[in-house]
Amino acid sequence: MIDLAHCRTLDARDPLRAVRDRFARPAEDTVYLDGNSIGAMPADAASRVERVMLEGWRDARRRGWNRFDWLEKPWRMGEGLAHIVGAGKGDVLFCDNTTINLYKILGYAWQLDRTRPVIVTEAHNFPTDTYVAEGLARFAGGAAAVRRIDRPHELDAALSGDVGVLYLSYVDYRTSRRWNMAAVNELARARGVLTLWDCSHAAGAIPVDLEGTGADFAVGCGYKYLCGGPGAPAWLYVHPRHQDRAWPVIAGWMGHADVFAFAPTYEPLRGVRRHQTGTPGILANEAMSAAIDIWRDVRREDLAWKHRSLSEVLIALLEQECGKFGVRVTSPLDYDEQGGHVGFSHPGAGSVCEALLEHGVVSSFRKPDVIRFGISPVAISHEDVWVAVSRLRQVLETEIWREPRFAKVSV
Ligand SMILES: Cc1ncc(COP(=O)(O)O)c(C=O)c1O
Structure with missing residues (x-):
């Protein structure tokens, strides 16, 4: 009782x-x-955002990039979150929203081995996850295909030799059922399949151990349990073994090796930062940072x-x-x-x-x-x-x- x-x-x-x-x-x-x-x-989120508006926008404007840490923030926030999701400090980046990051990272993972064109996902995954996979397959014009499993026990049979990426939500948004991440990563690794986890309903609530369980990639949103506020930036994780293997799906100027060189051709930044696309939401990043400063102490x-x-x-x-x-x-x-x-x-x-x-x-x-x-x-x-x-x-x-x-x- x-x-x-x-x-x-x-x-x-x-x-x-x-x-x-x-x-x-x-x-x-x-x-x-x-x-x-x-x-x-x-x-302190409101006062911090107000300060960025007044001292950054009203007063500093363009000079804000130098005066404050706007350029570094997406990366610094990743460092602050890393221990909560079991990632190395340099392996997490905040940028864009969850849907965009899912597309970027799914595409990045999928292109690493084109002899394995199939993406396996859950039929009842969160809609955006499924749509992103469908959209990628369409964009790839037949070079990629999506296979959906209905129930967890179908996973083993679904991971045949043509599968390149296993793309799951760690926690189901309706039932709250969580996968055994360690066991799934191990199975996938044994079959030569890369894993991408949507951790939106896990990060900041239950323990997530990306590196410890051998996950290849992960993405999650910032506004749920991570408390980054409405429209907060999302985060993405790339295991170090994959970070420098290919160009990002969106080769944007903020992911260029020398951002302010304005070079005529693209050269990716080293590591996870190449997945930055364009100008981050400075105000949203400030609210998210207020939460990250709390997470640093958890x-x-x-x-x-x-x-x-x-x-x-x-x-x-x-x-x-x-x-x-x-x-x-x-x-x-x-x-x-x-x-x-x-x-x-x-x-x-x-x-x-x-x-x-x-x-x-x-x-x-x-x-x-x-x-x-x-x-x-x-x-x-x-x-x-x-x-x-x-x-x-x-x-x-x-x-x-x-x-x-x-x-x-x-x-
Ligand atoms: C599991 C999961 N993935 C993705 C999203 C949506 O992502 P966003 O709207 O940030 O792109 C949600 C939204 O609730 C979600 O629950």
């Missing part, structure tokens, strides 16, 4: 307690469980403890408090198979999600009947989880969710 006192005891031992205070409290008193959509705002093992602890408490509470009202946990119960969020079903899920909003709990709904509680270990406490489940119980017990005003479900 879990009670509020137990949650408070866990919070007292939380190694990330002080980190929570580095995020701003929203104006409304809500329990925010949607870190899988847009994460919390670092407390130990991966503390993140791992906290996410696991929050997840286990949440799952136990959902069953204990709400099981009798029709709540069923749909995400994996074995923690090693779970991703960033916990999902549960209820026949009235859409309306329940709306009613929860009115009760000060922000979550998200996915058709047909699943509610997702995103667990951001840097921003929420065990007590928050207790409060959220108590409010859920209230919504279900009183059946207030059946009221007509909750029938219209927002996205």
